[in-house]
Amino acid sequence: MSEAEILHEYSILDRSKKDPKAFGELYEKYFDRIFSFIYRQTDDEDLTADLCSQTFLTALKNVERYEFRGVPFSAWLYKIASNEVNKHYRKKKRTQIFSIEETRVRELMDQANEGYDEEVIQRLMDYLKELPTDMLHVLQLRFFEDKDFKEIAFILDITESGAKMRAYRALDRLRKNFKLRIKYDGKE
Amino acid sequence: MGRNEIRLRRNRMSSGRIAQHRNYGDIMARHERDQKIRRIARIFTYFIIILVIILIFYAVRVWERRQSTSKQPTAFVEKTYDDGGSQSFYSDGIIVIAAYKSSLSSDTSDIR
Numbered sequence: 228m229s230e231a232e233i234l235h236e237y238s239i240l241d242r243s244k245k246d247p248k249a250f251g252e253l254y255e256k257y258f259d260r261i262f263s264f265i266y267r268q269t270d271d272e273d274l275t276a277d278l279c280s281q282t283f284l285t286a287l288k289n290v291e292r293y294e295f296r297g298v299p300f301s302a303w304l305y306k307i308a309s310n311e312v313n314k315h316y317r318k319k320k321r322t323q324i325f326s327i328e329e330t331r332v333r334e335l336m337d338q339a340n341e342g343y344d345e346e347v348i349q350r351l352m353d354y355l356k357e358l359p360t361d362m363l364h365v366l367q368l369r370f371f372e373d374k375d376f377k378e379i380a381f382i383l384d385i386t387e388s389g390a391k392m393r394a395y396r397a398l399d400r401l402r403k404n405f406k407l408r409i410k411y412d413g414k415e
Numbered sequence: 416m417g418r419n420e421i422r423l424r425r426n427r428m429s430s431g432r433i434a435q436h437r438n439y440g441d442i443m444a445r446h447e448r449d450q451k452i453r454r455i456a457r458i459f460t461y462f463i464i465i466l467v468i469i470l471i472f473y474a475v476r477v478w479e480r481r482q483s484t485s486k487q488p489t490a491f492v493e494k495t496y497d498d499g500g501s502q503s504f505y506s507d508g509i510i511v512i513a514a515y516k517s518s519l520s521s522d523t524s525d526i527r
Contacts, residue, residue: 254437258433259430266428284449287442288449323419323420328424329423348423352423356421358418358419363419
């Protein structure tokens with residue numbers, strides 16, 4: 228994200244403090260991304276719509292308290308969305324769902340030079356099922372949302388080294404199972 | 416069952432389908448309603464705080480008034496009547512002894 232874009236977002240946020248209608252521009256810009264992010268963790272369209280609305284409503288309510296902390300504004304939205312999803316699962320006491328797109332998995336497998344067939348997919352599903360949820364969150368943000376570790380740390384409220392560590396551990400297990408050549412930062 | 420439920424989707428959700436759920440008007444309406452509720456709650460809280468302050472102030476005033484009246488010097492008055500009776504009391508009206516000569520020797524039930 229360029230500096231000009233960050234400054235532009237800042238000016239919108241400043242205006243939003245006085246006029247909530249101005250926030251609409253940021254809503255339009257980030258709605259799809261936040262919706263997809265939540266949908267990946269719920270696999271329920273109506274529930275995602277509710278949580279997404281709640282995310283933007285919470286953001287709008289707290290826009291006066293927003294401070295720049297070295298990460299783009301979108302990271303703040305992801306953080307609110309992540310909290311809303313966690314709150315939902317805590318309330319319902321259900322197992323966390325991760326709904327991943329086959330196309331994206333195929334892309335990642337291609338990047339990692341791993342053959343893609345039903346058996347590999349099944350093994351991958353079994354592996355992800357047993358992975359601790361906090362590690363899955365890091366993997367989701369890193370490989371499905373393309374976030375850097377600074378943003379991931381901010382979104383999950385952990386340290387940057389903690390985020391790297393979780394990704395490293397998760398991929399280390401993945402490498403052992405799949406002979407992948409993927410590195411924890413997503414590069415080969 | 417594992418720690419998480421992993422589901423595999425064929426495709427990403429299309430932006431057209433996501434757009435069906437986009438409704439900033441609804442967000443604005445909810446925000447305005449929340450702001451209104453918050454404003455009413457704030458006014459109510461201020462009202463309660465002011466009411467509590469007024470009550471405390473009033474209670475302190477009453478207590479001060481009581482303190483000042485209880486500190487007024489009281490005179491001990493003893494009255495003797497023509498029929499032989501007598502009455503002793505403080506000037507603030509508290510009767511201490513009221514007795515009649517005739518009843519003093521035999522009956523003390525009249526003493527209040």
